[in-house]
Each structure stands twice: as C-alpha cells, then as structure tokens.
Amino acid sequence: MEDPTNPLAPVKTYHRSDQEFAPSESRSSPWSREHRTSKCCVYILLWAVISAAIALVFALVVFRVETPDFRLSDVTIKNLHYATSPVPSLNATLIANVTVKNTNFGRYKFENGTSVSVLYAGHPVGDRIVINAGRARARDTKEVNVTMEVRSSWLGSDVVSRNLSSDLNSGTLQLSTYAKLRGRVHLMEMFKRRRTAEMNCTITVDLPSEKVQNVRCS
Secondary structure, eight states, X not given: OOOTTOTTOOOOOOOOHHHHSXXXXXXXXXXXXXXXXXXXXXXXXXXXXXXXXXXXXXXXXXXXXXXXXXXXXXXXXXXXXXXXXXXXXXXXXXXXXXXXXXXXXXXXXXXXXXXXXXXXXXXXOSOOEEEOOEEEOTTEEEEEEEEEEEEGGGSOHHHIIIIIHHXXXXXXXXXXXXXXEEEEEEETTTEEEEEEEEEEEEEEEETTTTEEEEEEEO
C-alpha cells in the first residue's frame, strides 16, 4: 500500500554484496599493465640481441679480408731445344695462365708493374714478365695469359756446369716462378684494405716428352 503522505516516493533498490565489490571489467589492474610492459621490454631486448648477432656475423664474414690466391695454371712448353754437349744449353717457351682468385666479398684491384721472374736453381733464366693493372671481381677468379722465354745463356758458367748438365742428363728439369702482386680489396665502396699476394710455383718439365709434368704452388 502506498504511503498517503508521499505517494511518489522512489522505490529503494539494494545491491548484492558480491556485485558491490566485484572489479569492473573495463578497468585494467596494475598487474596487467606491468605484465604488458615487461613483455614489451623482453621483445625489445630480444630484437636487440638478434640484431647484434646478425651484425657480428655480417662483420666476421663480409668484412673479413683475405689475401687473394696468386698462382700459375695450365702451363705448356713450346720450342724446347736442349743439348748436353759440348756445352749444356736450354731454350724454351713457357705459356701459362696467371690466376688471381679473390674470395672476398669486394673486388680486388691490383697495381700495374707486377713482374713474374722465371728461375732455375734460384737464378734468373729469362726476362721478367710484367702484368698490367687489373681487377678480380668479388668471389671470382681473374686469369691473365703470359708467355715466358727460358734461356740458359742467362746463367753463369758455374751454374751451368754444376746443375744444368746433371738435370739435362737426367731428363727432368725444374724451374720456378716468383712474383708479388700488390693491390687493394674494395668493400662496399667505403672500405679499402691493402693486400699483397705472392706467387711461388715450381714447374717440373719432362725433357724427352717435351711436356710439363707437374706444377706445384705454395
């Protein structure tokens, strides 16, 4: 029954205690915010570690500069003439490829004026061959064809009598070549590293067959 003194009094409602103290779903707790912040920090740290590892691998692999490999290959002998008496003598022409193997990730530019010496028993036995300036591309091999003349007339009489006579009679002759190749490795057009490659090869010639038996470079 309505109160006659206050006919329009509002009806009072009472909330349950569990509804009154229940947390609002739209309001995030401090623990939730801290959890998201810590996850973000972990992701940033992980990204930094991965980036540092990639940069380290890149520096160790790409920016590591190796000295190019400089050697003789495909050596053939032409116009071989030799005699053991009355005076030991030897004349021949060597045709070979000089290879510059560049294993770097940047090109190798070598300077002009590199000379290749042909030696017998440690003594020059012909004119030096000059290699012009050039370049070996990144991860590639540059080949230069050379022709070397071998003349025993370059040798002293003591070398001829002591070494050449014995080798000609044995049928096997050993020659050697030596050269220094100077140049720079260019990395990403920003870095240049000077590298000097050395050629030190031994050529074994079989005289009866007039063929190169072996070429060994160190």
